[in-house]
Amino acid sequence: MARTPLLRALRRLAREHGAAERLGIAPAELRIRRTLELSRRDFLRGATGAAAIGALAPTLRFVPAWGLPASRIAIVGAGISGLTERPGLIGGSNS
Secondary structure (H helix, E strand, O other): OOOOHHHHHHHHHHHHHHHHHHHOOOHHHHHHHHHHOOOHHHHHHHHHHHHHHHHHHHHOOOOOHHHOOOOOOOOOOOOHHHHHHHHHHOOOOOO
């Protein structure tokens, strides 16, 4: 069992070269093929995400921003930065 990252990398490199030799291709080509393959884990992750979105889509409610009531803003701990930002938050009025 490889206990250091360097030894794990060397073992992975040796397995990669052995697999490339058995297939009769260059190790670089084998790396390219493996990056292009869709793993089972990636497929299941994507399928689960798509199913979750499909199941939740009817319950999600999309409301345009202009249809919302005006929000109320509270400045807590009104130090100098809060006091200077207050007019900008309320649309420039001094109330």
